[in-house]
Structures are given as C-alpha cells and as structure tokens.
Amino acid sequence: MADEMQTPTTFTIATPGRLTFDDENDLMTYVLRFGQEQGMAITKGRTRKLNNALRSIDFKCDRGGSYRDRRTRVKLRSGWTLRAINNEHNHELDNDMSGHSSSRRLDAASRQTVAVMTAAGSQPRQIVTTLRQTNPAINLTSRTIYNERNRIRQAQLDGRTPISALMDELARTDEYVMDFRVGDDDNITHLFFAHHKSIKMVKLYGSVLLMDCTYKTNRFKMPLLEVVGITGSWKTFFCCFVFLAAETQHDYEWAMQAISTKLYDGLSPPITIATDRDPGLMGAIGRIFPTTNNIICLWHIDKNIVSNCRRDFNGDEEDWAGFLGMWKATVQSLEPAEFDNTWDRFETSYLTTNPSAVQYIKATWIPHKERFGTPWTRHFLHLKSTTTARVESAHHTIKSYIKVSTGHLRDVQAKICLAVENQDKEIHAKLMNDRIRIAHSHRIHMLRNIVGRVSAYALEATLKQVQRSAEANLSPCTNHFTTTMGLPCAHYILHGTQGTHDFRLALNDFNRHWWIDDSVYTPDIEAAEPEGGHPDIQPIVNHMLERYHQWTLPQQVQARHRLEEIAFGPAPVIHDPIIRRGRGRPVGSTARHNTASTQRDPSAFELAERTPRLCGRCRQTGHNVRNCPN
Numbered sequence: 001m002a003d004e005m006q007t008p009t010t011f012t013i014a015t016p017g018r019l020t021f022d023d024e025n026d027l028m029t030y031v032l033r034f035g036q037e038q039g040m041a042i043t044k045g046r047t048r049k050l051n052n053a054l055r056s057i058d059f060k061c062d063r064g065g066s067y068r069d070r071r072t073r074v075k076l077r078s079g080w081t082l083r084a085i086n087n088e089h090n091h092e093l094d095n096d097m098s099g100h101s102s103s104r105r106l107d108a109a110s111r112q113t114v115a116v117m118t119a120a121g122s123q124p125r126q127i128v129t130t131l132r133q134t135n136p137a138i139n140l141t142s143r144t145i146y147n148e149r150n151r152i153r154q155a156q157l158d159g160r161t162p163i164s165a166l167m168d169e170l171a172r173t174d175e176y177v178m179d180f181r182v183g184d185d186d187n188i189t190h191l192f193f194a195h196h197k198s199i200k201m202v203k204l205y206g207s208v209l210l211m212d213c214t215y216k217t218n219r220f221k222m223p224l225l226e227v228v229g230i231t232g233s234w235k236t237f238f239c240c241f242v243f244l245a246a247e248t249q250h251d252y253e254w255a256m257q258a259i260s261t262k263l264y265d266g267l268s269p270p271i272t273i274a275t276d277r278d279p280g281l282m283g284a285i286g287r288i289f290p291t292t293n294n295i296i297c298l299w300h301i302d303k304n305i306v307s308n309c310r311r312d313f314n315g316d317e318e319d320w321a322g323f324l325g326m327w328k329a330t331v332q333s334l335e336p337a338e339f340d341n342t343w344d345r346f347e348t349s350y351l352t353t354n355p356s357a358v359q360y361i362k363a364t365w366i367p368h369k370e371r372f373g374t375p376w377t378r379h380f381l382h383l384k385s386t387t388t389a390r391v392e393s394a395h396h397t398i399k400s401y402i403k404v405s406t407g408h409l410r411d412v413q414a415k416i417c418l419a420v421e422n423q424d425k426e427i428h429a430k431l432m433n434d435r436i437r438i439a440h441s442h443r444i445h446m447l448r449n450i451v452g453r454v455s456a457y458a459l460e461a462t463l464k465q466v467q468r469s470a471e472a473n474l475s476p477c478t479n480h481f482t483t484t485m486g487l488p489c490a491h492y493i494l495h496g497t498q499g500t501h502d503f504r505l506a507l508n509d510f511n512r513h514w515w516i517d518d519s520v521y522t523p524d525i526e527a528a529e530p531e532g533g534h535p536d537i538q539p540i541v542n543h544m545l546e547r548y549h550q551w552t553l554p555q556q557v558q559a560r561h562r563l564e565e566i567a568f569g570p571a572p573v574i575h576d577p578i579i580r581r582g583r584g585r586p587v588g589s590t591a592r593h594n595t596a597s598t599q600r601d602p603s604a605f606e607l608a609e610r611t612p613r614l615c616g617r618c619r620q621t622g623h624n625v626r627n628c629p630n
C-alpha cells in the first residue's frame with residue numbers, strides 16, 4: 001500500500017484519436033461524451049489565443065497528478081484537431097462518478113451566494129458556513145468554494161491576463177478615473193486610480209490632502225501611495241491610490257501629475273498637503289503643486305523624536321518630559337523670531353547633557369521648520385492635518401481589506417474598491433444624520449441659522465468657542481484658529497455678542513468645507529439632463545417622495561412648509577452676496593472665488609430660503625420687528 005502511494009500506478013486509456021472538427025461545440029460534445037464513456041470527468045483547462053482568435057483549448061481529467069500530466073490539447077488549424085498529449089492516469093477510472101469534484105457542483109443560488117460573498121471580501125470558511133445554514137444537506141468543502149471562486153475569476157478574465165483585465169475594468173467603466181505608465185518592456189510601472197465616489201468627495205473636500213506610501217500590499221512589491229482627505233464631518237475619505245515602481249521624485253511627480261489632471265481639473269489645487277519627511281514626495285509636490293503648502297505632520301516628527309532621543313535620557317522621565325515640553329513650546333511659537341529664540345534656548349539647555357538628542361533634531365527637523373512650525377503653518381487652512389495620524393489609520397483600514405501581501409494588483413484594486421464603497425456609505429450616513437438630527441446642545445439662538453446646514457462636527461467645535469468666549473481670561477486673538485480650521489473663533493463670537501442678544505452665526509462664517517452640500521445626498525440626480533432648455537426636476541421630485549416617507553412627522557411638516565413656499569410663494573429672487581466684515585473671514589475664501597465656475601447651482605431649498613424675509617410681527621417685507629411701523 002505504502003509503495004503504491006509513493007509510485008502511483010498509471011492507468012492507460014484509449015486515446016480519443018486524432019480527429020478533426022469544424023465546430024467548437026461538436027468538439028466539446030465529443031470530448032465530454034468520450035470522458036463519460038471512459039469514466040473520467042473532463043474539464044476545460046487553459047485556452048490560448050493568437051491575435052484575439054482562439055487557437056487551442058486544453059482538456060484535462062479532474063483527478064490525479066499535476067496539471068501537465070493529464071491534459072489533452074486541441075488545436076485550431078483548419079477546423080479543430082484533437083490531439084492527446086498524455087493518456088496515462090494516476091488513478092483508476094471510475095464507474096461511479098459522484099466522487100469527482102465537478103460532480104459536487106453548486107446550484108445556481110449557491111453560486112450566486114459565493115459570487116456575492118466573494119465580492120464582499122468573505123473568507124471561504126464563512127461562505128461554507130452560510131451555505132450550510134441555508135441548505136444543511138449541501139455537499140461541499142472549502143475546496144468547492146475555492147474552485148467556484150477560481151471559476152468566477154477565470155470567467156471574469158475571459159482569456160485575458162489579470163493585468164489587462166484590470167486595465168479594461170478601470171478604463172471601460174465610469175466607476176473610475178485612471179492613468180498608467182508602462183516601462184521599456186511594456187510592463188506596467190505606474191497605475192493611478194480613483195473611485196467615482198472619491199472624485200465627488202474631492203470636489204467638496206479637496207482643500208486638504210494627506211499622502212503616504214504603504215508597503216506589502218501586492219506580490220510585485222510595488223509601494224502603494226495612499227491619498228486621503230477630510231470630510232466636513234471630520235471623517236477620513238480615500239481620495240486616490242497610486243501603485244509606483246519606486247519612490248524617487250520622478251515617480252512621485254508622475255503621481256502628482258495624475259492627481260492634478262485627473263482629480264483637480266477645473267478645481268483650485270489643494271491648499272495643504274500633509275506628508276512625511278520624504279524628499280522625493282516633497283520635491284514632486286513642490287513642482288506640480290507650487291502654490292500648495294506642503295506640511296510635514298508633527299505626529300511623524302514626534303514619533304521619530306521619541307524613537308531617536310528617548311534612550312539618551314536613560315529612563316529619567318522627568319528630564320525627558322522637560323525636553324519634550326520645550327520642543328513643543330518651540331514648535332508652537334507664534335512668530336518666526338520667537339521660534340528661533342526658543343530653539344536657541346532649547347539647544348543651549350540640552351547641548352551639554354544630551355548632545356546627540358539635540359543634534360538629531362537640529363540635523364533632521366530644524367531644516368524643515370517652515371513645514372511644521374506654527375509660525376509658518378498658522379497662515380493657511382490645514383484642518384489639523386499637522387497633528388493627526390489619519391493616513392496611518394487609512395493604511396490600517398486598507399490592509400484589513402487586502403489581508404494578504406501576495407495578491408495581484410487586480411485583487412488589491414478590487415479590495416480597495418470595496419473599502420472605498422463601504423467608507424462612502426459611512427460618510428453618507430454621517431452627513432445625513434448631521435442634516436436631520438440636531439443635538440439638543442446645538443439648539444441655541446446663536447446657531448439658529450446654521451443648524452442642519454453645517455456639519456455636527458463644526459457645530460460642536462463652534463460651541464467650544466462659544467464657551468471659550470465667555471471665559472474671563474480669554475487670550476488675545478491670533479486668528480490662528482479661524483485661519484487653520486475655517487471656523488469662527490471665540491473672539492469673533494465675543495465681538496458679535498457685545499451689545500446685542502440677537503447675534504447669530506451665518507453660513508459664511510464657516511469655510512465651505514463645513515457646509516452640508518446637497519449633492520452628497522443626491523447621487524443619481526446629477527445626471528439629470530436639461531430637457532427643452534429647462535432643468536428636469538422630475539427625478540428630484542421622485543427622489544424626494546421616496547425619502548419623504550422615511551421622515552418623522554415633524555420633518556414631513558417642515559418639508560411641506562418649504563414646498564408650499566416654493567409652489568405658492570413669490571418667485572425666487574437671487575441677491576448679491578452679503579459683504580462681510582473683514583474679521584473672521586474663513587481662509588480659502590479667495591480660493592473659493594476661483595472655483596466659482598465649477599460650483600453647483602443653488603438647490604431648490606436654498607433658493608426658497610433666499611425669498612425676502614418677512615417681519616416677525618406683521619408678516620410684511622422690507623423691514624423687521626425692530627423697526628416695524630405697524
């Protein structure tokens with residue numbers, strides 16, 4: 001018995017003989033019947049194509065040794081010629097065919113389940129469990145699932161290599177924008193792609209980006225540049241992904257060029273891009289986005305300082321805390337001169353006791369001070385991208401989808417697609433929630449004009465400023481908060497509330513980043529083509545009716561009022577923008593001016609809100625309660 005296992009007996013069968021067929025179907029029928037008569041389950045193997053025409057098909061018995069040992073090939077010359085390559089089998093031929101895996105076929109419903117669950121990233125083990133729950137009598141193993149997945153994969157590839165299938169999939173749908181580059185041997189060296197959901201996000205939230213490379217995502221060991229942004233609800237969104245051949249400035253320049261032309265076409269370039277201290281990436285950003293502020297994220301700097309300097313303090317926690325405290329004070333100086341002075345004092349304080357720690361910071365980080373020091377970063381919108389580890393958690397999310405480091409780019413891309421779509425659902429749900437659920441603490445007079453119109457995160461941050469404005473020892477305004485966050489600061493609020501109880505924050509006190517944009521909720525409506533010169537509102541009406549039934553009664557009442565205004569009220573009038581006081585102007589408002597051409601037309605609800613305001617006492621226009629003549 002043991003001998004037999006080491007050198008399996010071979011069984012020779014009668015060869016089908018060298019036959020010629022005119023038609024592929026005739027050939028197939030013949031081969032299958034031949035197999036059945038001989039007691040073999042025959043499956044179709046590899047196909048070869050030349051100039052897109054089918055040239056040969058391999059057939060094989062589904063049991064026994066390696067693939068090479070059990071194939072039969074047919075070649076197309078003039079008609080199909082069937083030729084046996086190997087007619088020796090390492091197993092006895094069956095009388096009962098049920099043992100063959102091809103007989104352990106899944107029914108259509110189960111195959112559908114496998115396809116759906118595979119697309120959703122489920123493991124074969126989980127799929128087996130699900131199928132057994134649905135049908136306890138089902139005859140299957142994990143191997144059945146692997147086979148079925150392989151079959152699906154082969155069907156999708158349809159004779160193409162995975163890379164050409166991937167290129168087709170990216171290029172032929174509206175789901176993606178993509179760009180790629182090939183090397184001297186026509187091998188792919190760079191691949192850029194962005195999901196259409198991400199493109200929409202960039203239009204709304206493209207002011208600040210964060211970029212970083214992650215590794216071990218694919219079998220070609222290509223680094224993957226991940227680009228993420230920040231939504232108005234303070235969530236991270238995936239912006240785009242770029243597989244790179246290497247990490248030179250040259251490679252990064254290609255990636256930046258793709259981002260610029262494919263994502264920012266017609267938009268203002270990003271105000272801020274946060275990166276690691278990577279000379280190639282920083283150089284590329286400088287060349288392709290010369291007006292963008294490229295900052296180095298302090299989170300990385302601090303992490304590096306800890307790993308390089310801490311050992312220098314030999315466990316003296318107090319001394320180490322003092323060192324970090326002084327570094328922090330340096331970074332958070334307000335003016336460049338103050339930064340330099342604080343650094344000088346810092347250097348002198350530790351030069352004799354901890355020379356290598358000081359030298360490390362001096363050589364590694366001080367040359368880049370303008371990319372992270374507050375004196376320089378406080379003059380533009382960066383949404384705290386200086387201090388958060390957003391890209392790192394995005395890496396983590398992506399890796400939790402990719403799971404293995406040995407996949408093809410096509411596998412990685414499919415997993416990324418899944419991650420982006422799931423993330424988009426979360427972002428969407430969060431914004432929807434911000435729009436209709438107003439927290440009790442946000443129902444205060446000052447926020448009355450903006451609740452439901454800016455994100456809950458922005459309201460919460462503003463509420464903190466409202467509380468700060470009431471503090472006795474409020475420090476003088478540096479404009480730092482408003483400039484970097486695009487939100488009204490405590491000083492602005494204090495100024496507004498002085499001498500009046502009727503101060504309300506306005507939408508324009510908030511950077512557009514925080515506005516809840518209607519286009520987020522209405523994905524299918526953008527496509528509505530104007531018909532006969534008029535924009536078609538029917539899809540909007542349908543969409544609204546659909547949602548109307550899901551709303552609570554108070555929401556339905558409110559919506560009804562608004563619709564009455566549109567249907568029966570005075571025709572909408574569009575007014576000039578309000579000229580704002582210079583103080584508290586959100587940074588980026590000049591940039592917004594440039595993008596005016598790409599902005600959406602106001603929605604019906606917005607138009608309705610711009611109809612003349614009525615007096616609270618007599619319901620007439622042209623004056624308000626305070627100067628009401630009636």
Ligand SMILES: [Zn+2]
Nearest residue numbers: 297299300389
């Ligand atoms: Zn970082």
Ligand SMILES: [Zn+2]
Nearest residue numbers: 477479489491
């Ligand atoms: Zn202020």
Ligand SMILES: [Zn+2]
Nearest residue numbers: 615617618628
């Ligand atoms: Zn009145």
